[in-house]
Amino acid sequence: MARQKTKSERNQIPRRHDGAKPKGSLPLTVTRPELLNDDTDRDFRKLVHNIFAFMARHEAIRDGHARQIGLAGIEYTILISIGHLALDGDVNVKTVADHLHMSGAFITTVTSKLQVLGLIEKTQDSVDRRRISLAITEKGKFLLRSLAPYQREINDVEFAALGKEDFQFLSRILEALIVSGDAAVALQRYKASIKNDSKVA
Structure with missing residues (x-):
């Protein structure tokens, strides 16, 4: 006569054999071996979702930085970008668009609003009249200077997990990912x- 199973044995979930696919498994979302672990894309999905979470x-x-000086987020980003890019020379719409990987038309729209607010000034190039130079006004510089102490404190906490080598490595990786991201788009x-x-045909 067969032995009856105990209650704990009846409730025990059977283990799947090594190498067997879990029930209801999803198809891979990547195929590059470098992005797979044990033939699964779980680590890749975790990375992607962590990127979403961090962003x-x-x-x-x-x-929050922008609200401190009465601006929208993208307005603040473009304003401070103009200021930092100006350290390397003349700044125009294309310079900012290339730096932020945005369209020139969008940068033109936002800089026009910043000009109305008196935070930047636009001047026509004396040689190429189609080219418009961008510069932060004294009012714009005052806002960024007033924001800086608050900004430094928050940014130091946000990136506290990075050492110097981590920071430099992450910077290089992000630049490379932007290039490959453009190719993917x-x-x-x-x-x-x-x-x-094909639908039209």
């Missing part, structure tokens, strides 16, 4: 255009 916090902090748009063309 949400960073954007909240950026918006271009590929995605191309595939979308093919899909739309």
Whole structure:
């Protein structure tokens, strides 16, 4: 006569064999071996979701900096970018657009608002009249100087986990990811255009 299982044995969840796919497993979202661990993309998904989580916090902090001086987040970003880029020479719409990886049309719209607020000034290039130089006014510099003590305290806490080598490594990685990200966006748009063309045909 077969032995009856105890209550603990009946409630025990059977273990799956090593190498077997878990029930209801999802398809891989990447295929590069460098991004896989034990033939799964779980570490990759964790990285992507952590990026989302950090960017949400960073954007909240950026918006908080902006509120301190009465600006929207993107207005503050463009204002301080003009100030830092000016340390290397003349600044124009293309300079800012390239620096922030945004469209020139968008930068033009935001800088026009900053000009109305009296925070930047636009001057026409004496040689190329199509080119408009951007510079922060004294009012704009005053706002950034008044923000700096608050800003330093918050930024030091946000990036407290980074040592000097970590910071330099992360900076290099982000620059490389922006380049590969641009390539991925271009590929995605191309595939979308093919899909739309096939619908029309």
